[in-house]
Amino acid sequence: MSYLLHLATFFGIYAILGVSLNLLIGYTGLVWIAHAATFAVGAYAGALFATKLALNFFLAMLLAMLVAGILGSLTGWIFSRLGGDYYMLASVSWNYIVVSVLINWESLTNGPLGISGIPKPSLGELSFAEPTKFFLLTLVLLGIVYAAARFITNSSFGRVIKAIREDEQAAKVFGYNTLMYKVAISGMGAAMAGIAGVLLASYIGFVDPSSFDVMESIFILAIVVVGGFANIRGSLVGALALVLLPELLRFAGFPAEIAAHVRLGLYGLALILFMLYRPQGIIGEYKF
Amino acid sequence: MNSSSRIVLGIVIIVAVIAGVFAFSQSPSTSNNVPATKNEPIKLGFIGPLTGDGAALGQNARAATEIAVAEVNAAGGIKGRPLEVIYEDGKCTGKEASNAANKLINADNVPVILGGLCSGETNSFAAAAEQAKRVVLSFCSSAPSITQAGDYIFRDYPSDLFQGSFAAKYVYETLGKKKVGIVYVKSDWGSGIKQVFSEEFSKLGGKIVAEEGYDQAARDLRTQLTKIKAAKPDLVYFLGYTEGSTVGLKQAAELKLGVPILGADGWDDPKLFANAGAAAEGVMYTVVSAPLSDAFKAKMKEKTGSEEVLACSPGAYDGVKILAQILASVGTDSTAIKDALYQVNYVGGVSAARVAFDKNGDPVEANYVVKIVKDGKATEVK
Amino acid sequence: MFFAQLVANSVIAGALYTLITLGFNLIYGATKFTNMAHGAVAAMGAYGVFFATREGWGLPLSIVAGVLVAGIVGVITDRLVFSPLRKKKARASVFVIASLGIFALLQSILSITFGAQFWPLLPPGTGRVFDIAGASVTEVQLWILGSAVAASGILFILLKFTIFGKVIRALSDDEEVAKMLGINTDRMIGVIFFLGSMLAGLAGILSGFDTGVQPTMGLFLLLEGAVSSIVGGIGSLVGGILGAFLLGFVENFGIWFIASQWKGAIAFGLLTIFLIFRPRGIMGKD
Incomplete structure (x- = not known):
């Protein structure tokens, strides 16, 4: 049973990633294939604040959100002026640059060895080291992210980013500084992904660069695609489906050496089939 | 209530039930005293x-x-x-x-x-x-x-501490080479041994004339090797896994590196020598002595x-x-x-x-x- | 002589990127989307040769088979996925995401069929090593250079001087106008996919000869090709070639000055600089 708890925690972390990426892709139309890099920035920032500076988990998390958010705004500012294809390719290259920096900036990130000994969250007497409590913490943070995303997308700000997605020129004509809106949503999405990163780092107790490659970005993209663009609840469904899929394969008795490849193939197939037959995802409202 | 709300509600209920079960069953299974059944594996x-x-x-x-x-x-x-x-x-x-x-x-x-x-x-x-x-x-x-x-x-x-210092002593004392160029894979293993080797080798009085890392996925080491060759080492210490080393050794031969090459236990793989062929002739590597x-x-x-x-x-x-x-x-x-x-x-x-x-x-x-x-x-x- | 070696390394890298970027640009010109599956198609070509040589086919026959495999896989992706999407008038992002899906699917098929390991495509010790002005260059590398020159030349003549080329250019300029002129654009795009994918297959095969094959090789090839084409001006064949060689030189000379483990990041650094300061690339039109 505690394995279910473990999966549920992973579901929470990936649901946060899915929801935050949906803000970029689904609502604003920015095809960002570097969410794993943002995830990594959050995880590393959290890990470094918690180990090197010995900060409390929650303080480290706020700072990591800040770092991820600032970096997200910055890349948003640079890249989102570019057209769709360029933006997408720029994001892929950004993913590479981030992983390369994590591997090579050894004095800060400890290179390929990664950072181990990341503490579990605690608040005064209350420790979240125990899996149940950690999961509840993840659930609470997912709830906050979910509520924030709902609030953002239902606000007037949300209407503007949707207008940018539909027709950026028209939004400009109406006097909106569309670049600033894109920078803002990039920052917010990144800060939320930062939370997921810190949770992962603390949950596993270890981070290394190998977990954050482009394939991981494609995985997070698949969560959004399966769940549905511009549908926050959909991303929860997508995260649930894709976190459970490998377990189904595992328990279905695929040998481990094949299962990993089958998994990748199924993600790919899901992307193709959803784009062809159901671009709005399982419960999405918006046809991309 | 539309279907999407129902799905979400379903998830929330499932998750809440799981959470509930565990929040009140405060006994994490830290021990595994399953009663031993006869013949159960x-x-x-x-x-x-x-x-x-x-x-x-x-x-x-x-x-x-x-x-x-x-x-x-x-x-x-x-x-x-x-x-x-x-x-x-x-x-x-x-x-x-x-x-x-x-x-x-x-x-x-x-x-x-x-x-x-x-x-x-x-x-x-x-x-x-x-x-x-x-x-x-x-x-x-x-x-x-x-x-x-x-x-x-x-x-x-x-x-790795042992292997790095063993290699440093071997190169300096047994082989008598004082200037070494290092090519290493950027991984926990490669970077770890490289660090120990550099420290030990310098301590013995030797000189590291060049250090070039490469990504684990890299399959073209020509520029790294060209740089190493330009530094004129007496020996190249090459820390790599089978894949990268197969091409690395071939490219070293093509570039006519012309100095002895020493590797580490990652090379203890016959596939490497089969695939690198003549390029691997004469290379040495350290490996745990396994009887x-x-x-x-x-x-x-x-x-x-x-x-x-x-x-x-x-x-x-x-x-x-x-x-x-x-x-x-x-x-x-x-x-x-x-x-x-x-x-x-x-x-x-x-x-x-x-x-x-x-x-x-x-x-x-x-x-x-x-x-x-x-x-x-x-x-x-x- | 180290300078000569660096120049040689750069030229050969540039030639390989040229082959990838030519096909990439050809497809982009006709379809106006970034085909992320292009690299996986290149890997399919390389594995075609891997399979054929294992079966005991001769090298020339294996190469033809590999190039054809890549071309056919490219056409299949177009027929099964991109053509239906075109009929639905899907947005560019939908194409891109679907192409990412194809990339993942093809890579997993290769891994399941052939295993995830790295294999050299040529037996060890194949081919001579030449000494050109102090630089060591292998026979395979000369083949890469020769193929890139030949492919660029043939493509140039094809586009410039044949009716087929005029049709392709009309299609790239404006699909609607091409339709009005009575061109079956859907079928033409299929042909372009075949051509572009064969070029990708050739690049994959030569890269396999130079180093080896691995299911993940496609992503690297695609990214280098995509960077070349953006730096050169996306959709421009001449620009793509310039971009490919610029990238080859910057990568190889760049790590002369900075630590070589950054090699992978240099390409993307160059891309980012271009995206910020000259997003339309060297030869790009506004």
């Missing part, structure tokens, strides 16, 4: 890369593990109970290995995890295993950091269909044998297994003349030999 976990980077090492070690398990079971198992190993793919990455370890600890409730193979794997779940009081016996993780990983964390493979018995080699050949006994396999084989002895004498309580491991003094294995653990769970001895490649085969340098 004793399950152990195995984590190593079965796909992706290092899969060759992982698959070979899996074969060795399977052989050891078959031998234990053929000899009557553990007090009549058969031994069973659950194999999980750690993919040589932290996240996958941690996921696998979580499954082994919580779903399969194994007292012992054999592995991980890569240091990144072992590092990622050491803390979780320590917390759940499960024994980890890695058969190939060599990162120095694992020494301090915890009380329940063991390995029967020596730390492979002919019987073991023959069984490996039967199992895998090739002569290959890769660097991680002897440790995996001995690991199973040691654990089988301990399980037979102390049972499946992981704390008892841990205590027994510190007392182990295992001789006659295939990974080392004697396996015993120090207070950190590291092997007490590390013996290396240098091998040289001649006619596509590695032979020990006397």
Whole structure:
């Protein structure tokens, strides 16, 4: 049973990633294939604040959100002026640059060895080291992210980013500084992904660069695609489906050496089939 | 209520039920005292890369593990109970290995995890295993950091510290080379050995004239090698895995590097010499001195269909044998297994003349030999 | 002589990127989307040769087979996925995401069929090593250079001087106008996919000869090709060639000055600089 708890925690972390990426892709139309890099920035920032500076988990998390958010705004500012294809390719290259920096900036990130000994969250007497409590913490943070995303997308700000997605020129004509809106949503999405990163780092107790490659970005993209663009609840469904899929394969008795490849193939197939037959995802409202 | 709301509601209910069950059942399963049923198999976990980077090492070690398990079971198992190993793919990455370890600890409730193979794997779940009081016996993780990983964390493979300083002494004293250029793969293993080697070699009075790293996925090392060649070393210390080294050695030959090349235990793979051909002739590498018995080699050949006994396999084989002895004498309580491991003094294995653990769970001895490649085969340098 | 070696390394890298970027640009010109599956198609070509040589086919026949495999896989992706999407008038992002899906699917098929390991495509010791002005260059590398020159030349003549080329250019300029002129644009795009994918296959095969094959090789090839084409001006064949060589030189000379482990990041650094300061590339039109 505690394995279910473990999966549920992973579901929470990936649901946060899915929801935050949906803000970029689904609502604003920015095809960002570097969410794993943002995830990594959050995880590393959290890990470094918690180990090197010995900060409390929650303080480290706020700072990591800040770092991820600032970096997200910055890349948003640079890249989102570019057209769709360029933006997408720029994001892929950004993913590479981030992983390369994590591997090579050894004095800060400890290179390929990664950072181990990341503490579990605690608040005064209350420790979240125990899996149940950690999961509840993840659930609470997912709830906050979910509520924030709902609030953002239902606000007037949300209407503007949707207008940018539909027709950026028209939004400009109406006097909106569309670049600033894109920078803002990039920052917010990144800060939320930062939370997921810190949770992962603390949950596993270890981070290394190998977990954050482009394939991981494609995985997070698949969560959004399966769940549905511009549908926050959909991303929860997508995260649930894709976190459970490998377990189904595992328990279905695929040998481990094949299962990993089958998994990748199924993600790919899901992307193709959803784009062809159901671009709005399982419960999405918006046809991309 | 529309269908999407219903789906979300469904998820929330499922999640809440799971949360509820666990919030009120405040008894995390830190111990694994499952009542021993007669003939029910004793399950152990195995984590190593079965796909992706290092899969060759992982698959070979899996074969060795399977052989050891078959031998234990053929000899009557553990007090009549058969031994069973659950194999999980750690993919040589932290996240996958941690996921696998979580499954082994919580779903399969194994007292012992054999592995991980890569240091990144072992590092990622050491803390979780320590917390759940499960024994980890890695058969190939060599990162120095694992020494301090915890009380329940063991390995029967020596730390890189030993190999790096052995190589430094060998190059400086035995070979008499004073200027070395290093090409190394940017991985926990490559960077770890490089660091120790540089420090030791400089301490001995030698000079590192160039240090060039490359991505584990890189398959074109020409510029790195060109840079090394320009620095005019007396010897090139090349730390790589099979894949990158196959092309690296070929490219070194094409660029006419013209100096001796020394590698490390990552090269202990006949596939490398077969694929690199003439380019690998005359290269040397250091490797843990493993007293492979002919019987073991023959069984490996039967199992895998090739002569290959890769660097991680002897440790995996001995690991199973040691654990089988301990399980037979102390049972499946992981704390008892841990205590027994510190007392182990295992001789006659295939990974080392004697396996015993120090207070950190590291092997007490590390013996290396240098091998040289001649006619596509590695032979020990006397 | 180290300078000569660096120049040689750069030229050969540039030639390989040229082959990838030519096909990439050809497809982009006709379809106006970034085909992320292009690299996986290149890997299919390389594995075609891997399979054929294992079966005991001769090298020339294997190469033809590999190139054809890549071309056919490219056409299949177009027929099964991109053509239906075109009929639905899907957005560019939908194409891109679907192409990412194809990339993942093809890579997993290769891994399941052939295993995830790295294999050299040529037996060791094949081919001579030449000494050109102090630089060591292998026979395979000369083949890469020759193929790139030949492919560029043939493509140039094809586009400039044949009716077929005029049709392709009309299609790239404006699909609607091309339709009005009575061109079966859907079928033409299929032909372009075939051509572009064959070029990708050739690049994959030569890269396999130079180093080796691995299911993940496609992503690297695609990214280098995509960077070349953006730096050169996306959709421009001449620009793509310039971009490919610029990238080859910057990568190889760049790590002369900075630590070589950054090699992978240099390409993307160059891309980012271009995206910020000259997003339309060297030869790009506004």
